[in-house]
Amino acid sequence: MRNAVEIRDLTLAYREKPVLWDIDLEVPEGVLMAIVGPNGAGKTTLIKAVLGLLNPAAGSVEILGDALSKVRHKVGYVPQRTSVDWDFPTSALDVVLMGRYGKIGWVNRPSKHDKALAREALEKVGMSDFSDRQINQLSGGQQQRVFLARALVQEADVYFMDEPFVGVDATTELTIVDILKELRSQGKTVIVVHHDLQTLEEYFDWAFLLNVRQIACGPVQEVLTAENLRLAYGGRSAFLEKAIQRDRITE
Amino acid sequence: MPFLDIIILASIISVGCVLPGVFLVLRKVALMSDAISHAILLGIVVGFLIIKDLHSPLLIVGAALAGILTVFLTEMLIHSRRLKKDAAIGLIFPVFFSLGVILINKFASDVHLDNDAVLLGEIAYSPLNRLYAFGMDLGPMAIWIMLPILLVNILFIYSFYKELKLISFDPGLATALGFSPSILHYALMSLVSITAVGAFNAVGSILVVALMITPPATAYLLTERVSKMIGISILIAILSSILGVGLAILIDASIAGCIVTMTGVFFLLALCFSPQQGLVFKYFFAKKQRILFAAHMLLVHMSSHEGTSNESEENTIRNMTTHMRWTERFSKQVSKLVVQHNWVKRDKGALSLTPLGRETARSVILR
Numbered sequence: 001m002r003n004a005v006e007i008r009d010l011t012l013a014y015r016e017k018p019v020l021w022d023i024d025l026e027v028p029e030g031v032l033m034a035i036v037g038p039n040g041a042g043k044t045t046l047i048k049a050v051l052g053l054l055n056p057a058a059g060s061v062e063i064l065g066d067a068l069s070k071v072r073h074k075v076g077y078v079p080q081r082t083s084v085d086w087d088f089p090t091s092a093l094d095v096v097l098m099g100r101y102g103k104i105g106w107v108n109r110p111s112k113h114d115k116a117l118a119r120e121a122l123e124k125v126g127m128s129d130f131s132d133r134q135i136n137q138l139s140g141g142q143q144q145r146v147f148l149a150r151a152l153v154q155e156a157d158v159y160f161m162d163e164p165f166v167g168v169d170a171t172t173e174l175t176i177v178d179i180l181k182e183l184r185s186q187g188k189t190v191i192v193v194h195h196d197l198q199t200l201e202e203y204f205d206w207a208f209l210l211n212v213r214q215i216a217c218g219p220v221q222e223v224l225t226a227e228n229l230r231l232a233y234g235g236r237s238a239f240l241e242k243a244i245q246r247d248r249i250t251e
Numbered sequence: 252m253p254f255l256d257i258i259i260l261a262s263i264i265s266v267g268c269v270l271p272g273v274f275l276v277l278r279k280v281a282l283m284s285d286a287i288s289h290a291i292l293l294g295i296v297v298g299f300l301i302i303k304d305l306h307s308p309l310l311i312v313g314a315a316l317a318g319i320l321t322v323f324l325t326e327m328l329i330h331s332r333r334l335k336k337d338a339a340i341g342l343i344f345p346v347f348f349s350l351g352v353i354l355i356n357k358f359a360s361d362v363h364l365d366n367d368a369v370l371l372g373e374i375a376y377s378p379l380n381r382l383y384a385f386g387m388d389l390g391p392m393a394i395w396i397m398l399p400i401l402l403v404n405i406l407f408i409y410s411f412y413k414e415l416k417l418i419s420f421d422p423g424l425a426t427a428l429g430f431s432p433s434i435l436h437y438a439l440m441s442l443v444s445i446t447a448v449g450a451f452n453a454v455g456s457i458l459v460v461a462l463m464i465t466p467p468a469t470a471y472l473l474t475e476r477v478s479k480m481i482g483i484s485i486l487i488a489i490l491s492s493i494l495g496v497g498l499a500i501l502i503d504a505s506i507a508g509c510i511v512t513m514t515g516v517f518f519l520l521a522l523c524f525s526p527q528q529g530l531v532f533k534y535f536f537a538k539k540q541r542i543l544f545a546a547h548m549l550l551v552h553m554s555s556h557e558g559t560s561n562e563s564e565e566n567t568i569r570n571m572t573t574h575m576r577w578t579e580r581f582s583k584q585v586s587k588l589v590v591q592h593n594w595v596k597r598d599k600g601a602l603s604l605t606p607l608g609r610e611t612a613r614s615v616i617l618r
Contacts, residue, residue, distance in 0.1 A: 048423075051427045052426065069429075072427070072429045075427065077427040079421065079423045079424060083421070083423060085279075088277065089277075089471065089474060089475045089480055090416070090475075090476065091475070091476070094416075094476075095420070098416075099424075101414075101417055101430065102428035102430075106411075106414065106430075107410050107411065107414075109413065134475040
């Protein structure tokens, strides 16, 4: 089986301080994978490096067996919601349309087909009533939905999402999870930077545990061992180890 | 008709400045126009010292190069992560500008490149320097310099509108989609440089900044779409040119100064009276909100005292000033509102809830 993402010996440093240290990673096609790890583990840095937004000091990345430059149109990206200025004078529909720009190409304008796709995506995330709304009038959860709709219209095969669940309400979280699972059922690969260990097993089938160095990668149950968590979180997640031990006893 | 010439020239310059200016404001690098418009002086002076002709179009090339060099060095400082963006922008251009001034003092003091012209330009004299071809008067030379620059700006913004919007809103996505933000950034900055050079002669280096930033900043207050922001900026640019020239004639003052003053007037008007974010609107809106909230408080207060022994004392007009500590005037406004909405019946000093008022009080508590 082909790998959706293949990372070899990836090291990335800010000045001399390594942020990612010798990462090797193979993500099989069609999985819903979470990148988890403590704050400052390099989760966001990892997907930025994979997408070519940061220059690694060493290492190589292949997506769907090719260099990024050859498969750009097959890659979707949802940055952190707070990475953009929501006071920017534009509408929700317009932001979604930006997801089509890669397919539209330089200079050309969005067609009727592009606009129809954008409306459809907004409807899918339950935002069709807000398509003409100025984006700063949307709540955090609504903004995140708009970002998700923008990724959907990219019609990519591999998606990277940076913390899509941060600062959203419970309904939005469920909407996002439904859409992630739907993408997986269409055979797409979705890689999500995730914070919440509690929901890991429920939402994802694959996990990559990271803390500057890679700790473990594989099916969620295999990755979520007490040993791995101690390696990733040190003493900071003692509560979780206890929870896991309790689970073992009841088993 | 020298004044008509001046108005036409001023309009072409200001619209030319506004077009790249919109994206400077959106990209939060408005001060880059300040840097560029000063740094070009060095390019002009060096160009002049080499070519020895103040009217050579090659000076524009030299000046544009100086502008782009400023942008390049500033970006390098920013990327070094040792300085913040604003400090980096403020570091390079004063050095370039000073070098330009020193070179003028040392080698070009006999030429017409004096400080006044550098700061404020000489748009008033621009109709005197005319372009003649085939024995025909084709109008002021400056128009023929600025018109192509304006057309290039229009063409660039029209062609790359979508890309400029994308890199301004979300450079990360732009990179991921294969639209290089840095290529577009340098293209935009080159246009800013060329435009600043073209406008420099007529309005000087400081006023170029105002023309690039003030109309877009004004439009930003008035609209929620980039396309409309461009349209409104152009309108303000043209209106400021016409009114500015008129004002200059009226009070016999610097034309460029008056044009920029007019853009400032438009900004002030927008700041106060813009429909959503205007200060005046906000003041009245906030006041209305405060009274409405007080009215709701009153309803809740009355419903909790309804049917109790001290009702006749609590549910009165007087209680609003004595217990709730509202001013006489505010109490009047609140009581007027609750009666208007038919929430409360007033019998002289005594107040009683209507069924609608009771319903409203309940929904306020549940909210």
